[in-house]
Amino acid sequence: MKNTFLAVVMGALLVLGFVPTGHAEVGVTDTEIHIGQWSPQTGPAAPWGAVARGTDAYFKWINANGGIHGRKLIHHYFDDAYNPAKTIAGVKQLQEQTGMFAWVSGVGTACGLAVKDYLMEREIPWVGPSAGSRHWVTPPQKHLFNVYPLYLGDAQLLTEYAVTEMDKKRIAVVYQEDDYGKQGLEGAQHVLEQHGMELAAKVPVSISDTDMRPHTMKLRQAEADAVLVFVTPGHVARLLGTGKAMNFEPQWMSTTTCGDFPLMIAITKGLYEGVITASFGMAQPTGNVGGIEHINNPNHELMAKYKTEVYDAFAAADERWGYTFTTGIGLAEPLVEAIRRAGRDLTREKLVAELEKMENFQGLMGRITYGPYDPDDPLCRIGQQEIFLQQCTADGGSKILTDWQTTEFIPMSQ
Amino acid sequence: MQKSHTHLVLYKTMAFALSAFYAGVAGGLYAFVLRFIEPELFNLFLSVFFLTMTVVGGLGSVMGPIAGAIVLSFLDLQLRNILSIPYIGDWLRDLSASYFSLTGVSNIQFIVFGSILIAIMLFEPLGLYGLWIRMKKYWKPWPF
Amino acid sequence: MIDFVQMTVSGIAVGSAYALMALGMVLIYKASEVPNFVQGEMALLPVFIAYMLIYSYGQSVFTAFVGALAFAMFLGCFLEFAVVRRAKNPNILGLIIITIGLEMVLLGFVSWKFGADQRVMPFPISSYSSVMFGNVYISTLDLLTLVAALVIMVSLFLFFRFSRLGVAMKATQQNETAARLMGIRTNRVKMITWGISATVGTVAGLLLAPVFMEPYMMWDPMLKGFAAAVIGGMTSLPGAVFGAYIVGIVEHLFGGYVSMEYKAVVAFAVIVIVLCVKPSGLFARHYVKKV
Numbered sequence: 001m002k003n004t005f006l007a008v009v010m011g012a013l014l015v016l017g018f019v020p021t022g023h024a025e026v027g028v029t030d031t032e033i034h035i036g037q038w039s040p041q042t043g044p045a046a047p048w049g050a051v052a053r054g055t056d057a058y059f060k061w062i063n064a065n066g067g068i069h070g071r072k073l074i075h076h077y078f079d080d081a082y083n084p085a086k087t088i089a090g091v092k093q094l095q096e097q098t099g100m101f102a103w104v105s106g107v108g109t110a111c112g113l114a115v116k117d118y119l120m121e122r123e124i125p126w127v128g129p130s131a132g133s134r135h136w137v138t139p140p141q142k143h144l145f146n147v148y149p150l151y152l153g154d155a156q157l158l159t160e161y162a163v164t165e166m167d168k169k170r171i172a173v174v175y176q177e178d179d180y181g182k183q184g185l186e187g188a189q190h191v192l193e194q195h196g197m198e199l200a201a202k203v204p205v206s207i208s209d210t211d212m213r214p215h216t217m218k219l220r221q222a223e224a225d226a227v228l229v230f231v232t233p234g235h236v237a238r239l240l241g242t243g244k245a246m247n248f249e250p251q252w253m254s255t256t257t258c259g260d261f262p263l264m265i266a267i268t269k270g271l272y273e274g275v276i277t278a279s280f281g282m283a284q285p286t287g288n289v290g291g292i293e294h295i296n297n298p299n300h301e302l303m304a305k306y307k308t309e310v311y312d313a314f315a316a317a318d319e320r321w322g323y324t325f326t327t328g329i330g331l332a333e334p335l336v337e338a339i340r341r342a343g344r345d346l347t348r349e350k351l352v353a354e355l356e357k358m359e360n361f362q363g364l365m366g367r368i369t370y371g372p373y374d375p376d377d378p379l380c381r382i383g384q385q386e387i388f389l390q391q392c393t394a395d396g397g398s399k400i401l402t403d404w405q406t407t408e409f410i411p412m413s414q
Numbered sequence: 415m416q417k418s419h420t421h422l423v424l425y426k427t428m429a430f431a432l433s434a435f436y437a438g439v440a441g442g443l444y445a446f447v448l449r450f451i452e453p454e455l456f457n458l459f460l461s462v463f464f465l466t467m468t469v470v471g472g473l474g475s476v477m478g479p480i481a482g483a484i485v486l487s488f489l490d491l492q493l494r495n496i497l498s499i500p501y502i503g504d505w506l507r508d509l510s511a512s513y514f515s516l517t518g519v520s521n522i523q524f525i526v527f528g529s530i531l532i533a534i535m536l537f538e539p540l541g542l543y544g545l546w547i548r549m550k551k552y553w554k555p556w557p558f
Numbered sequence: 559m560i561d562f563v564q565m566t567v568s569g570i571a572v573g574s575a576y577a578l579m580a581l582g583m584v585l586i587y588k589a590s591e592v593p594n595f596v597q598g599e600m601a602l603l604p605v606f607i608a609y610m611l612i613y614s615y616g617q618s619v620f621t622a623f624v625g626a627l628a629f630a631m632f633l634g635c636f637l638e639f640a641v642v643r644r645a646k647n648p649n650i651l652g653l654i655i656i657t658i659g660l661e662m663v664l665l666g667f668v669s670w671k672f673g674a675d676q677r678v679m680p681f682p683i684s685s686y687s688s689v690m691f692g693n694v695y696i697s698t699l700d701l702l703t704l705v706a707a708l709v710i711m712v713s714l715f716l717f718f719r720f721s722r723l724g725v726a727m728k729a730t731q732q733n734e735t736a737a738r739l740m741g742i743r744t745n746r747v748k749m750i751t752w753g754i755s756a757t758v759g760t761v762a763g764l765l766l767a768p769v770f771m772e773p774y775m776m777w778d779p780m781l782k783g784f785a786a787a788v789i790g791g792m793t794s795l796p797g798a799v800f801g802a803y804i805v806g807i808v809e810h811l812f813g814g815y816v817s818m819e820y821k822a823v824v825a826f827a828v829i830v831i832v833l834c835v836k837p838s839g840l841f842a843r844h845y846v847k848k849v
């Protein structure tokens with residue numbers, strides 16, 4: 001009796017869930033190229049869902065302009081709610097049923113790591129994971145091409161700037177307890193060691209923390225005058241607010257993920273003014289150091305072009321024009337360029353070959369360079385290593401503080 | 415006189431330990447499925463989810479929670495495809511564009527999931543296993 | 559010494575928000591005997607309605623907040639009437655699953671309607687202004703939350719003691735059959751209890767919104783409120799408030815003096831210890847279970 005019940009349930013679900021797989025397609029037909037992406041459209045990480053929507057609008061724009069060598073880019077993005085179990089389920093389903101030619105972007109280190117082995121074993125190219133994690137290049141994989149500059153570089157450049165340009169003596173780090181935060185801690189410590197200094201305080205933050213008072217109190221006790229913050233934008237906003245209420249106002253510095261100045265100014269009600277963050281693109285610092293940029297009125301040619309042609313034409317009505325949206329475009333550009341260069345006769349091997357030949361390709365982001373595959377050299381798949389620093393102005397604009405700086409790669413200690 | 419209370423504690427502890435054993439095995443297997451493990455994956459929501467699977471499947475029977483786990487995991491993973499259903503998907507998208515936000519349209523899966531949970535618990539407090547028992551009792555005297 | 563005082567003060571400040579959530583949960587537990595997992599979302603929806611009233615309909619902050627509280631009352635009553643009451647032969651786990659289902663539905667609606675971006679709720683008191691006692695800071699908003707928690711606790715106490723409806727609610731909680739026999743409409747009483755609980759939760763939500771407002775904002779306060787209610791004994795209102803302050807203060811003291819990584823851990827460890835020592839919570843009074 002009991003076994004029949006279980007058998008019935010499982011049988012029903014096998015029938016419902018079973019779809020004939022057929023042979024795994026390469027994802028390219030005469031008229032279509034299938035590209036996949038996972039994205040947190042729901043859940044606490046939902047603000048990052050704009051990345052996939054940015055890529056989607058970008059692909060729609062490309063298709064409206066004739067596609068690539070007569071083929072349209074079909075973008076399959078699904079919601080994984082930042083849950084690696086759902087990511088791997090969705091990737092498997094898309095890969096085995098529809099068959100993806102390649103995967104682009106994809107928010108989340110944990111989510112990406114869950115599918116990395118699956119994709120690499122099947123030699124499926126994956127370009128531009130939307131997280132600056134060292135896991136993508138340790139060890140470098142033949143088919144995984146990183147674009148997002150590592151968070152380590154953010155920490156190094158920010159600390160260097162604080163010590164040399166701003167003459168700060170007591171540097172503290174507030175970090176999330178995961179790969180993102182720990183890279184920040186390591187980068188800051190590495191640079192401080194070179195200057196013979198030490199961290200004034202290291203304050204860990206748990207992702208589910210909503211109350212920032214203990215952390216701010218710790219920082220105030222340590223009398224930090226510059227604080228590097230490696231947490232989510234929500235936490236940064238609360239840290240700044242609590243700090244202001246406690247009359248603790250050091251130089252706050254943060255990473256590319258908290259660099260969406262219009263949004264941050266809005267949620268901190270103007271308190272974000274003066275915060276320095278790292279940035280990986282969307283503006284051109286060369287020859288413009290000291291200039292002011294604003295995302296709503298971009299001086300960068302491509303940004304202005306994308307704003308009118310991609311965002312105004314193809315984005316949803318309630319989509320916000322912001323850095324998350326444009327990151328989706330920036331991370332997809334190298335893949336699109338490589339597909340273009342591969343020509344009409346498109347295979348995965350040719351795509352990889354074209355990506356390896358890419359040198360100093362620049363779209364919205366910085367210069368991206370790959371090299372022939374070498375399992376001992378992470379730099380052959382690291383993509384972009386340069387970032388620049390910007391400072392928030394009162395109306396959500398960015399004051400460019402430095403030119404492009406290339407940061408040193410510190411291998412991950414296993 | 416029987417000292418039954420001592421045995422009670424013993425059996426309760428054994429039951430707890432046995433369930434912890436199964437949970438441990440599950441966690442270990444999870445690591446193999448995901449090929450990646452970190453503490454943040456095991457949050458409170460997951461515990462609540464397990465409770466839901468057990469209750470929806472049917473407490474008090476061994477097959478109940480298994481059925482609950484299968485059904486709820488299936489729903490969890492497949493509901494995001496709700497937008498690909500031919501007519502309903504487009505209607506939902508239009509509805510989103512006019513009254514709700516299009517960017518948040520994937521949240522419909524939560525509404526559907528929650529409604530299914532409520533529906534199952536309202537109509538059959540004993541869960542899926544209870545439904546099965548009821549169906550069997552109904553069909554037992556067939557064709558009278 | 560200053561740091562100790564500062565940490566205690568901050569702990570009390572954060573405990574007030576948890577106290578409001580805990581009060582709501584205890585109210586519903588006493589009435590419907592179910593730990594209410596939809597407490598957070600019952601507060602979330604009115605908060606977002608207030609936001610909508612301010613921004614889309616141009617109402618003033620005061621009108622919007624009053625409107626939100628009225629909506630919360632209606633929402634609580636509606637949820638009890640339409641869903642919770644319909645459960646046949648409810649056992650406690652079934653009811654918990656129903657509340658979890660309701661939570662997902664409400665959260666889904668709010669996320670669907672408003673999108674995931676963080677929002678800013680205008681509030682007459684800036685969340686950055688603070689009051690200074692010597693070297694110790696407490697933000698004005700925290701002070702307001704503390705006052706609100708105490709005012710609500712006192713008014714609930716007076717309500718239960720002296721008003722007819724309050725006494726009727728106490729009667730329903732103690733022995734439902736007897737209350738029915740005495741002519742109290744227990745269904746209506748339970749409905750109103752849910753409404754009051756939702757309103758109390760919304761006060762907490764409105765006070766939290768100026769600092770941090772996004773669809774998932776109520777998960778953490780609800781969890782801590784639940785923990786606080788459990789510590790205090792799920793049937794005791796002052797116990798819930800006491801438990802909330804204990805959780806807040808212990809968390810802050812531990813985080814400041816011992817270790818930041820484990821501060822959430824220690825708060826829950828305290829709960830486990832309290833429950834081992836006194837299984838029904840610190841202030842629980844046992845009512846004779848109806849057979």
